[in-house]
Amino acid sequence: MLLALGASAGLIAQEWRGRGPLVKPTRIEVRDGATLAQTATQLEQAGAIYSADRFRLYARVLGGSAPIKVGEFRIPARASAADILKLLQGGRTLQRFITVPEGWPAVLVKERLDAMKELTGTVDAPPEGSVLPDSYSFERGDDRAAIIARxxxxxxxxxxxxxxxxxxxxxxxxxxxxLILASIVEKETGKPSERRLVAAVYSNRLKQGIMLQADPTIIYPITRGKPLGRRILLSEVRARNAYNTYAMTGLPAGPICNPGRASIDAVLDPADSRALYFVADGTGGHAFADTLEQHNANVRKWRAFRAERGI
Structure with a gap:
């Protein structure tokens, strides 16, 4: 008799604390108002536990009195029934992330949020330049507007x-x-080492009343920040609007993207430089110049580089 009881206790302990049947990680969503019985059925259907009925019994006898929490949970492969209950009681829900890369325009931020099917609610594109590029965590069922607010x-x-x-x-x-100038710097270079130099060029031009002549400000009114996908037309260079810095002096009417921290920092602490010009140098960076003569020489080098490669 004692041996039989001991064997039964061992089997119970093995099923409760031993390796579970789940072959690979899975997700379980506990909705508001869900009972332990309903959740146990979900776990059994997902293959995370051997028996919903036995899970409920063991949970009441061995799992303490804490209630299970609402949310989405990631159940690890081979998790024991005891560990699964502890996870559900602890409320450590599955964290998801949405990433806004540096330089993304508002329309792409909205499109990314709209594409996240785990979110709820509708939202308009945020004002350009108003969101900080970063990775933001969220849980299933979170509201899109709340994430944009963050x-x-x-x-x-x-x-x-x-x-x-x-x-x-x-x-x-x-x-x-x-913020406006940082958005231009963000679009003009992806090379961290030259952000402060690019910021210095545009800062020097602003101080001297010289047109900024930033190509991304031509593109923004056409695509709202999305890639143009072709060369800029002469008519677009000459277009007069609130953004085209080839047709006016000073800053455009607003940001042309959402700049990252580094570009903001560069504008607020530009390099100590007299440069007024820059052009691509063929290495992924730019050649900077203080005078138009130096700049024209750099432009000739760039054109020769392109010609050599049949561009």
């Missing part, structure tokens, strides 16, 4: 802190102007 709060806070530490004598006069 992105916008992150940008507001970062810009305010960066502005408070700005270098004296910079070209921009307000945080809003800094």
């Amino acid at each position: 992105m916008r709060d992150a940008m507001t806070n970062y810009l305010a802190n960066a502005w408070a530490q700005r270098k004296p004598g910079i070209a921009v006069k307000t945080p809003e102007e800094a």
Whole structure:
């Protein structure tokens, strides 16, 4: 009799604390109002436990009195029944992430949020330049508008802190102007080592009243920040609108993308340089020049580089 009881206790302990039947990780969603019995049935159907009935019994006897939490949970492969219950009681829900890369325009942020089927609610594209590029965590069922609000709060806070530490004598006069110029710097170079130099070029031009002549400001009114997919037309270079810096002096009417932290920092602390020009150098970076004569020489080198490669 004692041996039989001991064997039964051993089997119970093995099924409760031993390796579970789940072959690979899976996800379980516990909806608001779901009971332990309903959740146990889900677990059995997913192959995470051997028996829903026995899971409920063991949970009541061995698992404590804490209730299970609402949310989406990732169940590891071979997790024991005891560990699964502990996971559900602890409320460590599955975290998902949405990433906004540096330089993305608002329309792409909206499209990315719309594509996340785990989210709820509808949302308009946020104001251009108002969200801080980063990775943001969310849970299934979160509201799209709430996530955009977090992105916008992150940008507001970062810009305010960066502005408070700005270098004296910079070209921009307000945080809003800094954001606009940072969006141009973001679009003009993807090379971290030259961001502050690009910022210096545009800062010098602003201070001297020279047109910025930034190609991305031509493209923005046409595509709202999406890739143009072709060469810029002469008519587009000459177009007069609120953004084209080939047709006006000063900054465009607003940001042309959502700039990242590094581009904001570069505008608020540009390199100590007199450069007024830059052109691609064939290495993924740019050649900078203080004078038009130097710039024209760099342009000739760039054209020769392209010609050699049949571009």
